[in-house]
Amino acid sequence: MFAARRTVNLFQKRAFSASAINASKVAVLGAAGGIGQPLSLLLKLNPRVSELALYDIRGGPGVAADLSHINTNSTVTGYTPDASGLHDCLSGAEIILIPAGVPRKPGMTRDDLFNTNASIVRDLAKAAAEAAPKAHVLVIANPVNSTVPIVAEVYKARNVYDPKRLFGVTTLDVVRASRFISQVQKTNPSGEAVPVVGGHSGVTIVPLLSQSNHSSIAGEARDALVNRIQFGGDEVVKAKDGAGSATLSMAMAGARFAESLLRAAQGEKGVIEPTFVDSPLYKDQGIDFFASRVELGPNGVEQIHPVGEISEYEQGLLDACLADLKKNIQKGVDFVKANP
Ligand SMILES: NC(=O)C1=CN([C@@H]2O[C@H](COP(=O)(O)OP(=O)(O)OC[C@H]3O[C@@H](n4cnc5c(N)ncnc54)[C@H](O)[C@@H]3O)[C@@H](O)[C@H]2O)C=CC1
Numbered sequence: 001m002f003a004a005r006r007t008v009n010l011f012q013k014r015a016f017s018a019s020a021i022n023a024s025k026v027a028v029l030g031a032a033g034g035i036g037q038p039l040s041l042l043l044k045l046n047p048r049v050s051e052l053a054l055y056d057i058r059g060g061p062g063v064a065a066d067l068s069h070i071n072t073n074s075t076v077t078g079y080t081p082d083a084s085g086l087h088d089c090l091s092g093a094e095i096i097l098i099p100a101g102v103p104r105k106p107g108m109t110r111d112d113l114f115n116t117n118a119s120i121v122r123d124l125a126k127a128a129a130e131a132a133p134k135a136h137v138l139v140i141a142n143p144v145n146s147t148v149p150i151v152a153e154v155y156k157a158r159n160v161y162d163p164k165r166l167f168g169v170t171t172l173d174v175v176r177a178s179r180f181i182s183q184v185q186k187t188n189p190s191g192e193a194v195p196v197v198g199g200h201s202g203v204t205i206v207p208l209l210s211q212s213n214h215s216s217i218a219g220e221a222r223d224a225l226v227n228r229i230q231f232g233g234d235e236v237v238k239a240k241d242g243a244g245s246a247t248l249s250m251a252m253a254g255a256r257f258a259e260s261l262l263r264a265a266q267g268e269k270g271v272i273e274p275t276f277v278d279s280p281l282y283k284d285q286g287i288d289f290f291a292s293r294v295e296l297g298p299n300g301v302e303q304i305h306p307v308g309e310i311s312e313y314e315q316g317l318l319d320a321c322l323a324d325l326k327k328n329i330q331k332g333v334d335f336v337k338a339n340p
């Protein structure tokens with residue numbers, strides 16, 4: 001009898017301390033969309049998430065009600081633009097994921113989304129800066145090369161900018177790179193890691209095959225692989241034929257990034273993800289944001305890894321990347337200056 005009661009007490013104690021360590025509110029803005037729904041599903045399955053807050057201009061409460069029946073411990077709440085919906089969704093969040101915005105149709109570049117998505121991201125950033133200024137902000141909405149600087153400018157204008165807590169999600173580029181190289185080399189993708197640096201569109205996506213397990217790939221095989229990694233998004237846009245862009249693979253990539261951030265926040269050391277951040281690497285060339293391997297910690301960015309040794313061919317890719325990236329970043333900065 002005594003032993004049984006003691007077991008229960010020990011169990012309760014362990015359960016309590018585990019949930020105290022893992023208590024994390026995660027907000028998804030654009031939660032009813034093509035990415036938002038599967039991303040929210042994966043977050044509902046993540047035991048590190050204690051509270052899931054789902055906002056969309058339409059459909060948030062429906063997605064939340066649906067997910068809330070899944071038998072994991074986290075609570076799920078849906079919010080609408082009515083009254084204080086967005087503020088309540090954001091309040092107390094540790095992580096805010098932003099997949100809100102329109103996706104591409106065939107023939108469009110990510111930059112063609114700027115006119116619509118810039119103001120969506122700016123307005124959501126304003127709300128986040130007010131309701132949860134210390135949260136980690138994970139920007140998925142395209143064009144990432146410009147939407148991340150938009151969030152930074154909004155936060156700077158409100159004196160709450162912490163460059164360690166703002167991330168452009170470029171995880172899908174390395175997910176694709178490891179999958180595509182495994183298909184060429186007939187290997188298991190889980191054992192492949194191809195660093196991808198730069199930004200998240202076309203030639204700003206710079207895969208570093210020389211740093212992969214297959215540094216000897218050369219010639220046409222290399223060119224084809226690099227091209228597929230740079231333009232992998234187009235493959236999906238074309239196949240969906242007007243119905244949008246990558247959603248399911250993106251949800252997986254976004255959930256992986258959020259999980260890495262939560263692991264780091266909860267004390268795990270050596271968690272490294274590629275991400276587009278405020279970076280010192282090319283500031284001397286006037287480029288304030290750059291994606292490279294970043295070690296994550298409890299306060300977000302812990303250490304930004306340099307690009308490292310690259311081949312002459314990759315240096316050519318990097319030069320093309322930097323030229324485009326500079327323009328993309330400036331476009332975001334200028335937008336907020338002209339439309340605060
Ligand atoms: N970073 C990356 O690697 C990737 C980024 N993307 C980008 O993610 C974005 C979303 O893509 P999808 O989910 O496929 O689009 P979608 O159209 O299926 O979903 C977007 C959702 O955002 C919502 N929304 C629109 N304005 C909003 C606002 N002001 N506040 C809150 N919610 C709002 C819509 O109601 C919709 O539910 C696109 O910009 C796309 O280009 C897509 C794939 C990969």
Ligand SMILES: O=C([O-])CC(=O)C(=O)O
Binds near residue numbers: 142
């Ligand atoms: O291609 C797009 O427009 C969506 C995206 O960013 C990707 O799939 O990498």
